[in-house]
Amino acid sequence: MTATNTAPTVPGAAAHSHGPGSPVPVQTRSERFRSTNHADFPAVTGREAEWKLTPVDKVRDLIDGELDGSALPTTVTEAAGVSVEWVGVEDARVGSAGTPEDRASANAWSRTEKALVVTLSAEEHTEVTIDRTGADHQPRAAHTVIVAKPNARGLVIIDNRGSARLSENVEIVAEDGSHLTVVSLQEWDDDSVHLSAQFARVDKSATLTHLVVSLGGSVVRVNPSAALAGDGATGNLYGLYFSDAGQHLEQQVFVHHIAPHTVSDVLYKGALNGQGARTVWIGDVLIGRDATGTDSYEANRNLVLSDGTRADSIPNLEIETGDIAGAGHASATGRFDDEQLFYLRSRGIAEKEARRLVVLGFLLEIVQKIGQAELEQRLVAAVEAELDAVESI
Template sequence: MTSAPSAAPEAAHLQHAHGPGSPVPVQTRSERFASASHADFPPVTGRELEWRLTPVARISDLLDGALNGAPFPATVSPAEGVRVEWVARDDARIGSAGLAEERAAANAWSTTEQALVITLTAEEAVTVTVDRTAPDPTPRAAHTIITAAPNARGTVILDHRGPARLTENIEIIAEQGSDLTVVSLQEWDDEAVHLSSHFGRVERDARLKHVVVSLGGAIVRVNPSVHLAGDGADGQLLGLYFADAGQHLEQRVYVHHIAPHTVSRVTYKGALNGEGARTVWVGDVLIGRDATGTDSYEQNRNLVLSDGTRADSIPNLEIETGEIAGAGHASATGRFDDEQLFYLRSRGIDEQEARRLVVLGFLLEVVQKIGDADLEARLLGLLEDELAAVEVV
């Protein structure tokens, strides 16, 4: 079995005897079964490791139902040095960064008729916004490939809105010497459901900053996997989320250090408010046997604003070589820092406003690392809107 980004679908299928349902256990995260075919994955029961924290009964149509595989509506802002095209599902570029590792992603892979391909070639930094507004809640599939050519620089913002029910795969390739930022912003309508698997591959001396911002939607599950495949590759994975009453926001992050002298930093921060607000964060980092000189750190922080919420936070670290520069992980979930509140109150700020300022400061650490001033200002406004309706206790 293999989940190697370069593996072809046929190669994965040859190992199906060791795939889902096999008595042969998966020994390490990199050995997870991968396939482009929905039929290769057994039905989801909700007891599986990758699904046990997800409300699977509410996403059955995306797991197993018929999906609209026509191109998902997308408007791409024009920019110098950016090529945009739709390609057929047999295009050789599809599958170059990874393959589906679970049933919902495979359903999308098997159904999608065309993939949206965005290629950045300019060495001067550019910003591209992809407006993806769902027209209705019809269950849909999608596939997107984002590539930064050698030495290219740029930011791609995937801006999601509307009443979607969407399962999709997004492939991200940062070729040698490139510097690519990809931001996935979930500002869906309240009833929307979004399942998204991201596959990143970072080549020699390239840098990928991957950002997930989940604010809207009923159920949002974004799973980024980043493979640091070239010597000196750098992966920065950032996440920001704010779960309201009844909202389920989930992210499962995987970083695979394959090549020597690679660097990764994972920082996800979220807040929860309201009865039934639920967040799930699972962070897996694997330092492979050839990844000498690796420097890696992952952390997840959750701020609880009310009773009736639940935050699951599970960091995992595997190391297959002793010759590393450093590796670590951290996780924390709790309420306010009383010292911060005391400091603000002592300067004449009323308690409710002081609490909101603490929450905002907590979340802005991630916002300020994005590197796009316009987007950062927009996110600040969205967070202020979220907090305006919160009675922080």
């Protein structure tokens, strides 16, 4: 396959366009080189902007190695108004939401033999689970396309459990007037490694709520990007993560406001506990020249529960038009809120339980945005199990 750049055209961008190895630095987030061909990207050294915070040596086989591209063992729940297909990568729906921006994503793209396409067409709310608990530890590639047809309503849960070494691409298309929630849930076993590039396109008057929940795995890197391509499109991108000793959890988030009157809300919250616990969050929001009337806000909050942890949090905001409703970003990393603890203890709650309640309340703000009681209860239990292992609480 040849190199491609399918990002929506921004006036004036052509003068700055460049490929790998160009001496001209990338000035705008949307100008990153894109290709479905692994060989089009230079070798990863770990010094690149998109890789410098990732433990590259631990994922080298997924970046450059041979990957099993056969259909990943997957079970998809049946529901009215939902179709499920395995298609060849030449299918027109593959690539409709985005194309790779890094070498690992391109490697997975080119190795994949069949893509899973899940299409929601019902205007009544539909719930679908893509269950991947049967994965093994062989390096694998996967590709999933989720499409919400015009005015469709639905929730799709990508449920990742078990042991795996997986590099994948996930495409999400919310067509005109649809309301779609996609939850990418990583509860992998401790030895698992997972790289996931997730591309979304949100069309006119559509709303996408995208949630990343990462609790398990050794190295988990989920990078969602959302192109708000239609007038009045809304993108809500939320995330929850809990990093234990020696665990690396990473998210690089990109929201591109392309059309007028688009809205985005980005909120990722995480906790870290144990020696070597590491989290990375990079948030990029680009408000394009034609995106008048945009309203956007992004924030990342990290709660440190012990010594020996590290949280990297980097919010970025680019604005190419002065005609916007609002835009902002924020980042904070710290320990317990003493005022909250004092409030709870003054009402007779023991200090250990008060600390537990503060952490639980901090993280569960994200869980409650899912809107599905059974999954929310499961995640509450998972977070409580994480807290049971924290000696400092």
